Amino acid sequence: MTDVIIGVDPHKLSATIEVVDHQERLLGSGRFSTDQAGYRAMRSYVKTWPRRVWAIEGANGAGRPLAQRLVEAGERVVDVPAKLAARVRLFDTGHNRKTDALDAHSIAIVAVRTPGLRVLAPGGALEALRLLTDRRDELARLRVQTVNRLQRLL
Numbered sequence: 001m002t003d004v005i006i007g008v009d010p011h012k013l014s015a016t017i018e019v020v021d022h023q024e025r026l027l028g029s030g031r032f033s034t035d036q037a038g039y040r041a042m043r044s045y046v047k048t049w050p051r052r053v054w055a056i057e058g059a060n061g062a063g064r065p066l067a068q069r070l071v072e073a074g075e076r077v078v079d080v081p082a083k084l085a086a087r088v089r090l091f092d093t094g095h096n097r098k099t100d101a102l103d104a105h106s107i108a109i110v111a112v113r114t115p116g117l118r119v120l121a122p123g124g125a126l127e128a129l130r131l132l133t134d135r136r137d138e139l140a141r142l143r144v145q146t147v148n149r150l151q152r153l154l
Contacts (some may be wrong), residue, residue: 003051007080007108009100010034010063016100017042019049020108029101039069044151055080055111057103059120073118077115084110 004027009016012034019028030045032038046052052075059067059079070077089098089106111117 004049004053005108005111006049006054007055007104007106007111008054008063009107011100011137012059014015014038014100015042015066016104017046017106018101018104019046019052020105020112022134024109024112026105031100032141034146034154039066043073047085052076053078053111053131055107055117057082057085057107059118065075068123068126071122077120079109079120080107080110080114080117084114088113101125 004019004021007018007020014031014033015028015038016031018026021027027049028045030042032042032045054067054075054077056063056067056070056077058064058076058078063079065078067077082107085103085106087110089102
């Protein structure tokens with residue numbers, strides 16, 4: 001069981017979050033950049049709630065980079081379809097106005113009300129690619145080190 005749901009409206013340069021409990025009460029919100037500093041600030045902000053689930057709209061689209069970062073960090077992440085979030089926004093507010101805060105709130109509400117959302121898991125192919133990339137970087141550093149030693153000897 002989780003204490004809070006964190007609804008995320010992801011964009012290319014920013015992510016807006018709304019934190020709600022299971023009674024749909026707003027506990028916190030914020031807007032963070034998608035760079036390293038923004039990601040760290042967002043993770044630091046939500047540490048207040050240790051039992052949390054991230055609900056990200058479009059976890060296979062615009063939200064994929066953030067969703068994968070969170071999954072790799074050991075967070076529970078669910079994918080919220082954009083159509084469900086749009087319906088909740090329309091029915092809860094009576095209009096279809098879009099703001100990042102309303103989007104994040106409706107995404108969180110969908111996660112509270114909808115059982116069976118797709119839970120994201122770490123991808124095996126992604127992990128294999130990461131291992132290969134790390135090994136390539138290691139070999140490149142070793143090659144540069146060897147060439148520098150040879151130049152010093154000559």
